Amino acid sequence: MLLSDVARTSQEVAQAAARSRKVELLARLFRMTEPAQAPIVITYLAGRLPQRRIGVGWSTLAERVPAAAEPRLDVAEVDAALGRIAAITGKGAQGERRRQVRELMSAATEEEQRFLLALIGGELRQGALDALAVEGLAAAADVPAPEVRRAVMLGGTLGAVAEALLARGPGALADFQLEVGRPVLPMLAHTAKSVEEALDRLGPCAIEEKLDGIRVQVHRAGETVRIYTRTLDEITSRLPEVVSAARQLPADRLVLDGEVIALGADGRPKPFQETAGRVGSRLDVAGAQAALPLSPVFFDLLSVDGRDLLALPTTQRHAELARVVPEPLRVRRLVADDPGDPETREAAKDFTAATLARGHEGVLVKALDAPYSAGRRGASWLKVKPVHTLDLVVLAAEWGHGRRTGKLSNLHLGARRPDGGFAMLGKTFKGMTDVMLDWQTDRLRELAVRTEPWGVVVRPELVVEIAFDGVQRSTRYPEGVTLRFARVLRYREDKPPEEADTVETVLGFRA
């Protein structure tokens, strides 16, 4: 498929007002898409780069290059060229990247140049595109949209489903079943301000401790165990203790959902950074394990002995979980059958207080009758944390002063708007360690799309977790509010900007 077709559709979709028109435009494009190119076409339409970063700064991108007269660039060719650029390393890498970018740009028409520039610069990101693409695909292949959605949820990526559907027609969807060895997107939670609010919103529910570790999905088939992250990357080799714990469970085929966490001898959690460092390190795993063993703690069971449990209510999934996973490997929980009852409410508050006293970050409250909505931030899981936190996107950063001269320090923070853009909520330079400052300076330089005398404007891709004391009125920022005492807790490289918190969530914190 020609890049110009994708560029044109991207623009038409952005300009179309009606959702149905957007879907129609996408369906038209998908009907012309070669199946193998569908994953790239969808990523480009959503404004994402499959390579994520290609190491090219704004000054290189902004260089004017004479455009080609006729469109002839193929999307696969563009993808391969960007892949080569991203892979350049070593001495002279910058110059070589620049040469290859010029080469690519000179093969592009003016319209394609604008598209590539916006794509690489992160200006095309459209959070809502995946949902529209599901409908466009359904229309192109003449199947109901919910069937495509279910396949995406079980197949892990929209690209894989699109490719199969376009190549083999509606029958291909039957291949996307929950299977041991094929990870599914995890179910996510919304936020509630307090346990009482969560009880009121959900009705009969279970309250579970919220462990501040790393989400893992563990698949076991006989002796073979595979472990996946929240973003479905495989990390089996880094967690030998989780592999052996899974092998000891009394069921041969399992898909488990849980958290790995470093616990001290007293059972209290170690700081999140320690768990994250251990999960992130690939070198000398045995040594790292000896220094900091991790514990898996499971809270859901998606499949057991060939039975798919996704559609079953929480209560039944948990009963199965309790049958195969013994106590210390299972999350602590309290069932609140009758949340209107004062005693139940007291018990729920006591459970939460005890969880916090043990050093955990909060609780998750889960509706007892809810199925497992893979890949969804469902309304039937609510998280409650005493410290308010938001996952925001870094929009720009200012050069520091004094001790921080030469470092990118003061971050401009944005929350997601319904249109896929970001609204700035304020700035912070608090809470950063020296290591973080060095790291963010490098990372934000890579993401820079424009340099200013005061700092850099970056592609809105880096998600940062911010603690704050409240939300207050401010005429300085576009939503009329800003955060009180915002401070950085950690970077969330595992979270794409499409999952950052929304303006609506932020406004929910207004006093």
Ligand SMILES: Nc1ncnc2c1ncn2[C@@H]1O[C@H](COP(=O)(O)OP(=O)(O)OP(=O)(O)O)[C@@H](O)[C@H]1O
């Ligand atoms: N008992 C539990 N049930 C479900 N998730 C849990 C539990 N304990 C800890 N967690 C973690 O909390 C997360 C749920 O919060 P959410 O869905 O908002 O993801 P998140 O944005 O990564 O959350 P956060 O940044 O608050 O950890 C899960 O992804 C999981 O990693």
